[in-house]
Amino acid sequence: xxxxxxxxxxxxxxxxxxxxxxxxxxxxxxxxxxxxxxxxxxxxxxxxxxxxxxxxxxxxxxxxxxxxxxxxxxxxxxxxxxxxxxxxxxxxxxxxxxxxxxxxxxxxxxxxxxxxxxxxxxxxxxxxxxxxxxxxxxxxxxxxxxxxxxxxxxxxxxxxxxxxxxxxxxxxxxxxxxxxxxxxxxxxxxxxxxxxxxxxxxxxxxxxxxxxxxxxxxxxxxxxxxxxxxxxxxxxxxxxxxxxxxxxxxxxxxxxxxxxxxxxxxxxxxxxxxxxxxxxxxxxxxxxxxxxxxxxxxxxxxxxxxxxxxxxxxxxxxxxxxxxxxxxxxxxxxxxxxxxxxxxxxxxxxxxxxxxxxxx
Amino acid sequence: xxxxxxxxxxxxxxxxxxxxxxxxxxxxxxxxxxxxxxxxxxxxxxxxxxxxxxxxxxxxxxxxxxxxxxxxxxxxxxxxxxxxxxxxxxxxxxxxxxxxxxxxxxxxxxxxxxxxxxxxxxxxxxxxxxxxxxxxxxxxxxxxxxxxxxxxxxxxxxxxxxxxxxxxxxxxxxxxxxxxxxxxxxxxxxxxxxxxxxxxxxxxxxxxxxxxxxxxxxxxxxxxxxxxxxxxxxxxxxxxxxxxxxxxxxxxxxxxxxxxxxxxxxxxxxxxxxxxxxxxxxxxxxxxxxxxxxxxxxxxxxxxxxxxxxxxxxxxxxxxxxxxxxxxxxxxxxxxxxxxxxxxxxxxxxxxxxxxxxxx
Numbered sequence: 001x002x003x004x005x006x007x008x009x010x011x012x013x014x015x016x017x018x019x020x021x022x023x024x025x026x027x028x029x030x031x032x033x034x035x036x037x038x039x040x041x042x043x044x045x046x047x048x049x050x051x052x053x054x055x056x057x058x059x060x061x062x063x064x065x066x067x068x069x070x071x072x073x074x075x076x077x078x079x080x081x082x083x084x085x086x087x088x089x090x091x092x093x094x095x096x097x098x099x100x101x102x103x104x105x106x107x108x109x110x111x112x113x114x115x116x117x118x119x120x121x122x123x124x125x126x127x128x129x130x131x132x133x134x135x136x137x138x139x140x141x142x143x144x145x146x147x148x149x150x151x152x153x154x155x156x157x158x159x160x161x162x163x164x165x166x167x168x169x170x171x172x173x174x175x176x177x178x179x180x181x182x183x184x185x186x187x188x189x190x191x192x193x194x195x196x197x198x199x200x201x202x203x204x205x206x207x208x209x210x211x212x213x214x215x216x217x218x219x220x221x222x223x224x225x226x227x228x229x230x231x232x233x234x235x236x237x238x239x240x241x242x243x244x245x246x247x248x249x250x251x252x253x254x255x256x257x258x259x260x261x262x263x264x265x266x267x268x269x270x271x272x273x274x275x276x277x278x279x280x281x282x283x284x285x286x287x288x289x290x291x292x293x294x295x296x297x298x299x300x301x302x303x304x305x306x307x308x309x310x311x312x313x314x315x316x317x318x319x320x321x322x323x324x325x326x327x328x329x330x331x332x333x334x335x336x337x338x339x340x341x342x343x344x345x346x347x348x349x350x351x352x353x354x355x356x357x358x359x360x
Numbered sequence: 361x362x363x364x365x366x367x368x369x370x371x372x373x374x375x376x377x378x379x380x381x382x383x384x385x386x387x388x389x390x391x392x393x394x395x396x397x398x399x400x401x402x403x404x405x406x407x408x409x410x411x412x413x414x415x416x417x418x419x420x421x422x423x424x425x426x427x428x429x430x431x432x433x434x435x436x437x438x439x440x441x442x443x444x445x446x447x448x449x450x451x452x453x454x455x456x457x458x459x460x461x462x463x464x465x466x467x468x469x470x471x472x473x474x475x476x477x478x479x480x481x482x483x484x485x486x487x488x489x490x491x492x493x494x495x496x497x498x499x500x501x502x503x504x505x506x507x508x509x510x511x512x513x514x515x516x517x518x519x520x521x522x523x524x525x526x527x528x529x530x531x532x533x534x535x536x537x538x539x540x541x542x543x544x545x546x547x548x549x550x551x552x553x554x555x556x557x558x559x560x561x562x563x564x565x566x567x568x569x570x571x572x573x574x575x576x577x578x579x580x581x582x583x584x585x586x587x588x589x590x591x592x593x594x595x596x597x598x599x600x601x602x603x604x605x606x607x608x609x610x611x612x613x614x615x616x617x618x619x620x621x622x623x624x625x626x627x628x629x630x631x632x633x634x635x636x637x638x639x640x641x642x643x644x645x646x647x648x649x650x651x652x653x654x655x656x657x658x659x660x661x662x663x664x665x666x667x668x669x670x671x672x673x674x675x676x677x678x679x680x681x682x683x684x685x686x687x688x689x690x691x692x693x694x695x696x697x698x699x700x701x702x703x704x705x706x707x708x709x710x711x712x713x714x715x716x717x718x719x720x
Contacts, residue, residue, distance in 0.1 A: 119567050119569055120569075121569070131694075139566055139567050168563070168566065170563065174563070177564065178561070178563065178567050179567065181556060181557070181560055181564050182564055182565065182567050182568045182572045183567075183569065183571060183572065185553070185556065186553060186571050186572045186575040187571065188611055189549060189552070189553050189575060190571075190575060190634065191611075191630060191631055191633070191634030192549070192604055192607050192608055192611065192634070193545070193546060193549050193604070193634075193637075194633075194634035194635070194636075194637035194638045195607055195630075195633045195634050196541060196545065196600060196603065196604060196607075196637065197541070197637035197640050197641065198633060198636050198637045198640065200541055200640070201538070202640075203528070203530065203534070203538065204537065204538035204541050204542055205542065205640055205641055205642060206499060206528065206642055207479050207501070207528070207538050207539065207542050208542045208641055208642070209480075209542070209543065211543060211546050211547065211550075211577075211578045212542045212543065212546045212641070213641065214574040214577055214578070215546040215549060215550060215574070215575060215578075216634070216637065216638045216641070217571075217574055217638075218571045218574070218575075219631075219634035219635065219637065219638045220634075220635055220638045220639070221631065221635075222631075223627075223628040223629075223631035223632045223635065224628065226627065226628075226631045227624045227627045227628045227631070230615065230618070230627050231618040231619070231623070231624055231627065232618075234615040234616075234618040235615075237615055238612055238615040238616065240556060241608065241611065241612050241615070242612060243556065244552055244553075244556060244608070245605065245608055245609070245612065247552050247555055247556075248552055248601065248604070248608065249605070251548055251552065251601065252598055252602060252605065255594040255595075255597055255598040255601070256594075256598065258591040258592075258594040259591070263591070264587045264591055267583075267586065267587045267591065268584065268586075268587045269583075270551060271551055271579075271581065271582075271583035271586045271587070272583045273551070273554075273555045273558060274550065274551030274554035274555050274576070274579035274580075275554070275579065275580055275581075275583065276554075276558050277553075277554035277555050277556065277558045277576065277579065278554045278557070278576045278579045278580045279580070280557050280558065280560070280562075280565055281557065281565055281568055281572070281573065281576070282565060282566060282568070297493075301678070303673040305673075305682075306666060306669035306670040306672070308669075309665045309666035309669050310666040310670070312665075312666070313663040313665075319684065321684055322682065322683070322684035323682075323683060323684075324679065324681055324682035324683070334493070335682075
């Protein structure tokens, strides 16, 4: 059993993806987790799944984590503060100023509340999508305010560190501006791009490649959830969209007469400014270590992948990541195998010696 | 040796990613391929790599494929038409009206020219990024015009089918409008999103997740190339950007007063319209058949994946796609296995019976 910072018990209210993942992660560290949910069905699934136990009358939790939709977060936090007068309460909603303001407006005891927001998620939802390792290496913002003492707030730090996440401190305003930029505006931009597809000819859509698919992926998100998020963070999002509209106007102008003197330079400067923006994003793995990869051609019949992985096992190399590409109509798949950089040359050689075709 | 439709020889001018991939694919079918490039270094790499042989004085190619940057495409096509009076000439530039217009304006013999555009690519460039299977299952547009006879043009169809691509016929105008929507506007939108990151605080960028990364991925593209593409397809791109600006204004208005009556409904309608747009994209595999997937938890040690694939082989189910997820620090990986929908229940049951933990 891994040592934990929290003492527990920890009460988790709402057993969707985040709540269940928190429960699984803390139980794995031996902490007593109590789970609660408005849906008895979801609650029983989460309990069976190992996220925690049902509440009991004598519960006296150290920490309560409210994991419910943004529009009911403040209400449930207030209820939990009342019901458990010894507990510190946090929430995981993706906006941070609105719930704090709402709690203050209703006279809640914010000396025991501090909001937080784990930047972790996946496309699936519900208790069965929960994963004990969901938060490992992911940023988790603590939205500091001056109504809670440092000592009281340490339980939130302990929660974040116990779950393997990276603790980030910000004011609620700073948090909301940051997620407007890195999450809410990308959602809007993706939605706008996807809207352009609604009346496009099917022949055009058949030409779509990975670039368009990536651009519109998050546009498939749930409207109800995004009404809540965008509604609660409208001003920071609107500000960035206004700046983006200015950039868009400039781009449209540059395309107005593309053979005019200087038009090409204008377009090049736009694309180059985008290059600069992308380059500012930190590395994918939150650190600079990268894996090396090789692509192996695999016949599209049962048993071929098993043979490949058997032989990788024989070579003694551990797979770090793997992607199988399979083109329609092709008799061949491509397995892109990521390994530690120092292993790639040996693996390539050994696989080639065993008759595998290495594609690149 | 696979049978080929083309007779050959085929002359490939320009040995970047596309030219080299065409050479490799055709040589694999036993066709005599001649490669040429303005860079002697790239040419010799491509020849060593197996893309074709150097030109000889007596060459009399059946087909010439011009694979050079868009801004010199018309010029090189005209030169090749002159130099090889028996050859049919095509190009692979990502705009199709501009080169045809330029050739006609210069009085070139377009009864032997027909433009084309393979929708295939990868992030790497240069001859060593070439792959014989690059075009398999990818759309390849033939930009039909009335100056070339059906019989002359069959060589282009043969090229496309020999390389395993999917032949798509469009007029040059229709092609340019389609790629404006599915490729050029996504590039501009990605660039605009990325530009917003240039002066953002680093603390905000540290919160970036996959949504933002996907949204800005293509913004890392080469400015020089995009000046050429956007310059040559400015009007169709501009039209779509103007429509997008209208949508953006509407979205900004909806966020102006998010608590006003009806504001929530407006936002929900915007997101829902994006949902509708995304749903119109054909399945990843270019057809509507979808795979079903299950996620299996795999211990992070050599041999575990091999055992999993052995057992999938024993069950007799064919893998259609596969994704291995590996969280940093975690002792467990998740293998997402895509199979035909009718096989997923049986596979889930059989794997569970063999002791595998199915995550969802």
